[in-house]
Amino acid sequence: MSTVTSPSKSAQTRTRILDAAASLFRQVGYGAASLRDIAQKADMQAGSLYYHFDSKDELAEAVMLAGVEGSDAAVRGAVAALSPDASVLDRLEAAFEAHLTFLLSRSDYAVAMLRMLHQTPNSIQQRTLERQRDFGRFFGELFEMAKKEGVIKPALDLSALRMLIFGAMNWAPEWYSDSGLTPSDLAAQLRLLIES
Amino acid sequence: MSTVTSPSKSAQTRTRILDAAASLFRQVGYGAASLRDIAQKADMQAGSLYYHFDSKDELAEAVMLAGVEGSDAAVRGAVAALSPDASVLDRLEAAFEAHLTFLLSRSDYAVAMLRMLHQTPNSIQQRTLERQRDFGRFFGELFEMAKKEGVIKPALDLSALRMLIFGAMNWAPEWYSDSGLTPSDLAAQLRLLIES
C-alpha cells in the first residue's frame, strides 16, 4: 500500500547505515573508518551491513554519490526558485549560498565525499568525478553568462575563476565553526570578489 | 668534521623516511597508510623505522610540521625578497604565488598536512593548528594593510576574506594538473579578485 508514499523499512535502514558511514568517513577518512565502527553507529553488527551493501567500496560510493547529488540538487533548486528575471550575479550568489549551506550545515555526505575522493579505489573515484564535473558545469555556465554580460572583471580567466571559487567554498568546512559568519555572509563576500 | 656542513647519514635516512611518509599520507590519508608501505618506499623494513621515530603518530606529526614550516618559509622568503618599496598588492601577490608554488610543485608535505589534519589524534592536531595559525597571521597582516591603504574593496570582511582566499589556494592541489595555468597565473587571478 505504502510502497510509494513512505520509505520501506529496508530503505530506512539503508539510510541509517549511510548516515553513519557518511559521518565516519568524514571524520577519519575512507581507510580508517572500519565497518565495525560504522555498524555500531547504525545500531547493528558488522556482518549485518552485508545484507544492504556488497562491500565497503560500494558503501563508500553510495555515500559519495549522495554527497554530489545533494549539492547539485540544492544549488539547482535554489537558482530555479529565483524570479525568472533575476540577474546573473543574483543567481550566482544564490548558487554560492546553497552550496555553502549544504556543506556547512546540512550534511556529512558532501564533506565526506570531498575528503574521501582521493582515498578510494580508482573506478569509484572516476565515476564520482564524472558526476562532479556535471555539477561543476552548472556553475561554469553561470560564470560564462556573467562574463558575456560584463558584470565580472574582464581580465578574469573563466576556468581559473571557477576552480578558485570552488576551492574557497569547498575548503570552508575545514575552518568554519561558529565564526559569526553565515553561509549567506560568505556568499555575499564571494559575489563581491568577482563583481567588476 | 662535517657535523655542520653536511647532513649526517642518520639525518639523510630520516629525510628518506619522511619523504616516503609524506607521499603516502598524501595519497591515502593517515589511517590507511601503513608503516610497512612507508618503510618499503624508503627501502627498509617496517621495524627499522622505530630507530628513527617512536611511533606512527610521531612520524605523522613530523611530516605535518615540515609541511606548515615549508609553506611558511617559502611565503615569508618570497615577500622578503621583494624591493622594500613594493606595494601591498605586490607583496600579497608574491605571497599567493609562493604558497601555490609550494603546494603545487614543490612538496608532498604541505598537501599531506592539509589532508591528514583531521585524521590525526587530537594532541597532534592541536599543535599543528597552532603552528598553522601563526602562518595565517602573516597573510592576515598583509590583508589588513591592504584594507587600510584602501587598495581592496572596502566592503570585504577581513576574516572572511582571509579564509576564502586560503581555501582557493589550499584546494588547488585537488584539481590542478597541467591545465596550462601556472601558480603565477593563479596568483595574478587572486590579486585581481581582491583589488578594488
Add this chain to the structure above:
DNA sequence: GTCTATAGGTTGATAGAC
C-alpha cells in the same frame, strides 16, 4: 642502524543459526 620474527589486536568478508 638494520634485520628477522613475532606478539596482540583489528580488519573486510563469509557462513549458517534464528
Add this chain to the structure above:
DNA sequence: GTCTATCAACCTATAGAC
C-alpha cells in the same frame, strides 16, 4: 534482516641477533 562465530590478512609495536 539481523545475529554470532570465524577466517585469513593485515596492522602497530617490540625484542633480540647481527
